[in-house]
Amino acid sequence: MIAVIIPAHNEADALPSCLGAMRLAARAAEAAGYQVEVLVVLDRCSDGSADIARAFGVETLEVDVRNVGRARRAGAALMLERGAQWLACTDADSCVPADWLLCQLAFAADAVCGTVHVQQWLPEQDGALQARYLARYQMREGHRHIHGANLGICARAYQRVGGFQPLALNEDVQLIAALQACGATIVWTACNSVATSPRLDPRARGGFGDYLKSLAEVAG
Structure with a gap:
């Protein structure tokens, strides 16, 4: 069984697109004979995120931690109890x-680290920011993102x-570091790049949004 874990804190605007894309990915895997379960971990949500997730027919888990590491960890624990053999994480x-x-x-690896790309930049994000981002990002096989x-x-x-440690930032980096330390097989690929938001008001401080903000300040 494949378990997909998606942490969310007030993501009503973004969830429909996320879950619509995930539905297609799940169907493709199910057509190949896999069982797929999608779990949205609702972390202190006060908007319509829960209703949207349920409208898409995916399961939800409510937590009140405001911590992405704890949210991913809670989601993984639930799916492991149900027999998940592979954990797929996205935002x-x-x-x-x-x-x-x-x-x-x-x-057929212990872990697969993929790339991300910005599908549509915001109107206020000019060419200087985009060029600076693209110049620094390794969109290739063997990257280390x-x-x-x-x-x-x-x-x-x-x-x-x-598993994921209860960190507010870099819980994914810590997990991969632990896997590397124990000699796990890790694949670094750009062949399954995920489209992500370029918003500069991220839910998790210090993450991708704040990185873009730092590039915007330099470009400005």
């Missing part, structure tokens, strides 16, 4: 490609290193 403001899950599984928006982990490897 509520991101859209995965239709072959996302199949691509992860095809590598780690994104919670595009990550897959074998359940056994995940459990071997203790």
Whole structure:
């Protein structure tokens, strides 16, 4: 069974696109014979995120932690209890490609670290910011980017290193570091890139949005 874990904090605007893309990826994997369960971890949501998730027919788990590491960890724990053999992680403001899950599984690795790309920049984000971002990003095989928006982990490897730690930032980086330390097989690929939001008011401080904001300040 493949478990998809999506943490969300007041993501009503982004969730429909995220879950619409995930539905296509799940159908592709199910057509290949896999069982797929999608879980949205609602972390202190006060908007319509829960209703949107349920309208898409996906399960929800409510937590009150305002901590992405704790939210991912809680979601993973629930799915592992249900027998998940592969954990696929993305973010509520991101859209995965239709072959996302199949691509992860095809590598037969302990973990798959994928890339992200900005599908549509905001009107206020000028060419200078875009050029600076593209010049620094490694959109290639063998890159060393780690994104919670595009990550897959074998359940056994995940459990071997203790899973996501309850960190407010870089819980994905910590997990991959732990896997590397124990000699896990990790694939770094750009073939299943996930479209993500370029918003500069991210839900998790210090993440991708804040990185873009720092580039905008330099460009400005």
